[in-house]
Amino acid sequence: MPNPFKPTAGMTPPVLVGRADDIEDFSYALDDGVGAPGRLMYLTGARGVGKTVMLNALGDVARHRDWLVIDETAESGFLGRLINALHEGSKSRLSSVTMPTASVSGLGLPVGVSLNLGAAQFSREERALDFRRAMSERLDALSRKHRGILITLDEVQASGISEMRALATAVQHLIREHRDVAFIFAGLPSMVEDVINDDVLTFLRRAERKHLGDVSLDDVKRAFATTIEDNGRHASDSVLSMLAQATNGYPFMIQLVGYWAWRASQTGPYADDETITEEAAARGIAQAKIKLGDMVHGPAVDGLSAMARDYLLAMAQDDGPSSTGEIAKRLERDATYANVYRTQLIKEDIIYQSSYGYVDFKLPYLRDYLREHGAYHQMRRTIKGL
Ligand SMILES: Nc1ncnc2c1ncn2[C@@H]1O[C@H](COP(=O)(O)OP(=O)(O)O)[C@@H](O)[C@H]1O
Ligand SMILES: [Mg+2]
Structure with a gap:
């Protein structure tokens, strides 16, 4: 049996522990119709708490309703990539996507010369307009089938603020025009806060904020039991408790502990045909702690x-x-x-x-x-x- 646990950033876990209410809220917002507050949302929380995985899960909720879902990361140039994605599969693909760099190079400026504020302002409005137009065109085509568009933007950070402003302007217009849209942003708490506190982005303060945190140990234990049994192995109640305790309810640790305990029960001194023994669990937990250091503590402290x-x-x-x-x-x-x-x-x-x-x-x-x-x-x- 392949190892069912997924200790990799952004990978959907076998059981998404403790997030049922958040998913339910979003389902409600989609069914509630245009203008429902939960259609504009931001997710925050520490590294490894499950922001990216939640974006995927909420995307699935929308896809289930036949919505068009576009997932992007807020790295430089995301607005252009969103515009491209909106044009994808529609006839107007080669229509007027005015890239800001084109209008800049048209001015004959050498590379590296900083633009005056007027030009920067202009390109931002231009891009916002391009994005709005692309959204509207796609929505017109979709709405005949009563489908909306969800855009998820991961890893929001202060460095992308000028593009965020352009996006925000467009989003505000689309909401005012009662279009069938939803936007979800995700990022580390301080990053998102910097963006939210930007004067131009004040409307984002009205967005629903989900601060993702620890999940309950009971839920973790149940998830371990289901995942282990469903995949053909067995663990006693006390081993399940031991595994759950070791996670402290921290989502990334659920996958790490599960993965390494499973692995210790398959190979090495504590391998067993079907059972995750206490020894295998202890070994797995020790491994998981080391990996947590490399994957979470290191980057967080750095x-x-x-x-x-x-x-x-x-x-x-x-x-x-x-x-x-x-x-x-x-x-x-x-x-x-x-x-x-x-x-x-x-x-x-x-x-x-x-x-x-x-x-x-x-x-x-x-x-x-x-x-x-x-x-x-x-x-x-x-x-x-x-
Ligand atoms: N609710 C959850 N239940 C179980 N595992 C989870 C949950 N949320 C996240 N994970 C796992 O934790 C790890 C980190 O998730 P990720 O979404 O990349 O975190 P973030 O984006 O907040 O840094 C992944 O291995 C993922 O499978
Ligand atoms: Mg992430």
């Missing part, structure tokens, strides 16, 4: 400022919740300064306030990771500072 990283390293000295006053002392900073980083880390879902004046790690096993890799992060910083 993406932080040096000071935020120091804050985490200072926390890792404690075996449990850390006093914020004590952390400030360890950092040799005043409380106000340390508080800036505390707030930032809380926003990113990396730590949380466990009680008044105390913080603790939210990403599971981050403390262990930092203790093992702390020296490395510290050293890298010293080298950079030379």
